[in-house]
Amino acid sequence: MRELTYLEAVREAMSQEMRENEDVFILGEDIGVYGGAFGVTRGMIEEFGPERIRNTPISEAAISGTAVGAALTGMRPILELQFSDFMTIAMDNMVNQAAKIRYMYGGKGKVPMVLRTPAGSGTGAAAQHSQSLEAWMAHIPGLKVVQPSTAYDAKGLLKAAIDDDNPVIFYEHKLCYRTKSDVPEEAYSIPLGKADIKKEGTDVTIVATAIMVHKSLEAAEELEKEGIHVEVIDPRTLVPLDIETIVQSVKKTGRLVVVHEAVKRGGFGGEIASLIAESEAFDYLDAPIKRLGGKAVPIPYNPELEKAAVPGVSDIVTAVKETLNRL
Amino acid sequence: MPKEIFMPKLSSTMQVGTLLQWFKEEGDSVEVGEPLFEIMTDKINIEVESYEDGILLKRYFEEDDEVPINHVVGYIGEAGEEVPESPPGESGVSNKPDSPKSPESSEQQTETAPQEQPSEQPEKVRATPAARRVAREREVSLAEIEGSGPKGRVHQADVESFTTTASAAASSASSATPLAQKVAKAEGVELQDIAGSGPRGKIYRADVEKAKQPEAASQTVPAKRVKMAGMRKIVADRMLHSKTTAPHVTLNSEIDMVEVVAMRKRLLDPVEKQTGYRISYTEIIMKATAHALKRHPNINISLEGNEIVQHDAVHIGLAVALEDGLLVPVIKDADRKGLAELTADCKSAGQKAKSGKLKPDEMSEGTFTISNLGMYAVDTFNPVINQPESAILGIGRINEKPVGVDGQIVLRPMMGVSLSFDHRVIDGAPAAAFLTDLKAILENPLELLM
Numbered sequence A: 001m002r003e004l005t006y007l008e009a010v011r012e013a014m015s016q017e018m019r020e021n022e023d024v025f026i027l028g029e030d031i032g033v034y035g036g037a038f039g040v041t042r043g044m045i046e047e048f049g050p051e052r053i054r055n056t057p058i059s060e061a062a063i064s065g066t067a068v069g070a071a072l073t074g075m076r077p078i079l080e081l082q083f084s085d086f087m088t089i090a091m092d093n094m095v096n097q098a099a100k101i102r103y104m105y106g107g108k109g110k111v112p113m114v115l116r117t118p119a120g121s122g123t124g125a126a127a128q129h130s131q132s133l134e135a136w137m138a139h140i141p142g143l144k145v146v147q148p149s150t151a152y153d154a155k156g157l158l159k160a161a162i163d164d165d166n167p168v169i170f171y172e173h174k175l176c177y178r179t180k181s182d183v184p185e186e187a188y189s190i191p192l193g194k195a196d197i198k199k200e201g202t203d204v205t206i207v208a209t210a211i212m213v214h215k216s217l218e219a220a221e222e223l224e225k226e227g228i229h230v231e232v233i234d235p236r237t238l239v240p241l242d243i244e245t246i247v248q249s250v251k252k253t254g255r256l257v258v259v260h261e262a263v264k265r266g267g268f269g270g271e272i273a274s275l276i277a278e279s280e281a282f283d284y285l286d287a288p289i290k291r292l293g294g295k296a297v298p299i300p301y302n303p304e305l306e307k308a309a310v311p312g313v314s315d316i317v318t319a320v321k322e323t324l325n326r327l
Numbered sequence B: 001m002p003k004e005i006f007m008p009k010l011s012s013t014m015q016v017g018t019l020l021q022w023f024k025e026e027g028d029s030v031e032v033g034e035p036l037f038e039i040m041t042d043k044i045n046i047e048v049e050s051y052e053d054g055i056l057l058k059r060y061f062e063e064d065d066e067v068p069i070n071h072v073v074g075y076i077g078e079a080g081e082e083v084p085e086s087p088p089g090e091s092g093v094s095n096k097p098d099s100p101k102s103p104e105s106s107e108q109q110t111e112t113a114p115q116e117q118p119s120e121q122p123e124k125v126r127a128t129p130a131a132r133r134v135a136r137e138r139e140v141s142l143a144e145i146e147g148s149g150p151k152g153r154v155h156q157a158d159v160e161s162f163t164t165t166a167s168a169a170a171s172s173a174s175s176a177t178p179l180a181q182k183v184a185k186a187e188g189v190e191l192q193d194i195a196g197s198g199p200r201g202k203i204y205r206a207d208v209e210k211a212k213q214p215e216a217a218s219q220t221v222p223a224k225r226v227k228m229a230g231m232r233k234i235v236a237d238r239m240l241h242s243k244t245t246a247p248h249v250t251l252n253s254e255i256d257m258v259e260v261v262a263m264r265k266r267l268l269d270p271v272e273k274q275t276g277y278r279i280s281y282t283e284i285i286m287k288a289t290a291h292a293l294k295r296h297p298n299i300n301i302s303l304e305g306n307e308i309v310q311h312d313a314v315h316i317g318l319a320v321a322l323e324d325g326l327l328v329p330v331i332k333d334a335d336r337k338g339l340a341e342l343t344a345d346c347k348s349a350g351q352k353a354k355s356g357k358l359k360p361d362e363m364s365e366g367t368f369t370i371s372n373l374g375m376y377a378v379d380t381f382n383p384v385i386n387q388p389e390s391a392i393l394g395i396g397r398i399n400e401k402p403v404g405v406d407g408q409i410v411l412r413p414m415m416g417v418s419l420s421f422d423h424r425v426i427d428g429a430p431a432a433a434f435l436t437d438l439k440a441i442l443e444n445p446l447e448l449l450m
Helices: A006-020 A044-052 A060-072 A084-098 A134-138 A151-163 A211-224 A243-253 A268-278 A280-284 A303-308 A313-323 B129-138 B156-162 B166-174 B178-187 B205-212 B230-245 B258-275 B281-295 B339-355 B428-443 B445-449
Strands: A003-005 A024-028 A053-055 A076-080 A114-119 A144-146 A168-173 A180-182 A196-199 A204-208 A230-234 A237-239 A256-263 A290-294 B003-006 B016-022 B035-040 B045-049 B054-059 B066-068 B072-077 B248-256 B301-304 B307-310 B316-318 B320-322 B325-327 B368-372 B391-405 B408-422
Touching: A003 A006, A003 A151, A006 A024, A006 A044, A006 A151, A024 A044, A024 A060, A044 A053, A060 A076, A060 A084, A084 A114, A084 A134, A114 A151, A134 A144, A134 A168, A134 A237, A134 A268, A144 A151, A151 A168, A151 A180, A196 A211, A204 A211, A204 A243, A204 A313, A211 A230, A211 A256, A211 A313, A230 A243, A243 A256, A243 A268, A243 A280, A256 A268, A256 A313, A268 A280, A268 A290, A280 B129, A290 A313, B129 B156, B178 B205, B230 B325, B248 B391, B248 B428, B258 B281, B258 B339, B258 B408, B258 B428, B258 B445, B281 B316, B281 B339, B281 B368, B281 B391, B281 B428, B281 B445, B316 B339, B320 B339, B391 B428, B408 B428, B428 B445
Parallel strands: A024 A053, A024 A076, A076 A114, A114 A168, A144 A168, A204 A230, A204 A256, A256 A290, B316 B368, B368 B391
Antiparallel strands: A003 A180, A144 A237, A196 A230, B003 B072, B016 B035, B016 B066, B035 B045, B054 B072, B248 B408, B301 B307, B320 B325, B391 B408
16 A cells, blocks of 8 residues: 555545535635645646635635534635634634534524644644644534544545534644555545544553654664553544543453643543543553643743653653552 | 641650551540540551640641651541641641640550551542452452552552462362363353363362362462551561661670579569569560660660760660560669669569550660560570660570580580660670670679778
8 A cells, every 4th residue: 555644644535525525615714825824725827727725815714614604504614723722713603603503493404514733732833833732622512523643544544524514623743744654546534523542552542642652653662672552542633532442442451541732731641541440441440540741831942842842752661660669 | 726737746756646546536535535546666566645625627647647757637626717728738736835745744555555456447548440340349458458659558459469369269260171161161160260280270070079069169269368558567666667777786795693692592482472573584674684784884875866875864675575566664763773673673564565555655765675585495496676775685585505614514504695875876895794794793782882
């Protein structure tokens, strides 16, 4: 199978869907000739034209409002926000309109739209362009939240997101864009709400999202040398969440470490830890659940501080050993 | 104004106390004299009573926590009164002269309870959910299990290694001969429950049939395990500390006890008449030791920090064996007491030790210790110094031996003695001089009159 980058996989998913379905179109800032802030839509305007690859004014409120309206009238819009931090400007449309309408009208209307947006730190983009705010969206009933970590997952999950009749927030981690994996050429769909065991193990379960999946796999490899077999689970979608896969894993390993880049305080890791404590896996826990998350600071511009603000491979190694009393 | 409850200082060496057990919950009403909690010091277990009437407002420490002396353990006051959320640390009023909780004022209720500590409150054990589940399944008490995790937290593996190795049985289940499996199925016998007699526990038909018979004696009995706690732990810590900090040297000698034997015979009746007790060799040896210590003040010393403290008083500790450890009651001013008084003191101290009635001040301030194993078939041994003292005398049995006296071989009642001393503060020659002097006194007890 050929390899694609994560970025190419996202583009391919959209292009294939747009060739099949006339209702799908993209709107966002500078997504035309420029190809979007990170180049995801590069070349698409040449194939699909400015009607379906629509450049917008610099207004996330306008973009999201347009998308909600288009979706209500039967289109299946994909909107791109240059940075997920700008979600704040689109918040009212997403939370009070997109998430609510299908419920408030008893299912008579629906909002089939996808909000794609790059998230996370690691590019030196500083405090206003580096956040991980997925927990906000996961809190809102009516929104689905997807966080793919690999190119393969990105393509399959984006197809499922476009096909879904509900608004879906699709987070693309900036550092994942250049990662590569085998991606089938034909279109395929990965159901929302199905976690993936990225690596099997018996001693400790790590639940990680986005770029932390890669860091956890790296940590797992290091721990393997010391005879510690880590199971790495990527939930892939926060809403709906495949808690069952995590419960089964924790019942097997008895230990859980949750890792995300988002600030630990109020982060989604707390939700996962709580669900496990409430679940039948509780009686199998043989160590306190550990959460790793970003420090409660705005992401610094200084590259060293930026790295220090979020969990790294060595933090994950240490956390795993702590749960095993091996420090 | 809520009143502080704090960790009392019960001996000169006490730095921390371990909270063994609370007798009161937060919100319980408390009266003066009621026991609040039980603590373990470096020497004893003791109940601490309340000096206030009121409501127990706050408990800052849990069982098994170590609390530095004079640190606030909790508050007593009126319902609803405000107290700090976190432990306020050292008590602000602990130095007041009228401060409660001097050990003397709690003498009446003071009790040592060395054997009682473990397994009284199994629900307070620190254990993971998985460990609790496995303990439940195997019907073992978590309190008996030594945890390997932080702060003694019991993990699943601890429970598993504590109980019989079920894994061996499980693995044997997979290695059973086909015939054995067939028979087991037909008879409704669980292969997991069978101990195989073949290589690596392989199960044969004979094993299955044996298991069929009601309760064949194939069950292996697990070794008895007891959590090391209470006095056992104190003894362990103190012995280890002494052996690892003080370079021990032991001098051995033999003492001709013919004069002491005669003297004791003549003293038996008068002492018994005066005290009701029969004088034993221990008291005479203690008297002689005290006499020798007065002549050798360089043995009657302690190392405290960087200073060598030479004690004027001679307080001699007497090691008393108990069922689960030992205690060392101290006979104060042994040099100034006559043999009758020493006999009375030693006997009552021994009885108190055995019945757990010794008070902290009856076990403190020793300057030298005697450990007597003479009632056993022991000639000499190397006793471990009872710190902060610097020397200890071990007494062996009195045994008739041939010795040369004035060119003749005669049988004499000889007693083995061993003096262990801390070579950091006492050198070989002065220790030898002390032991020689002690030997001279016991061989000519009239010297005690000097």
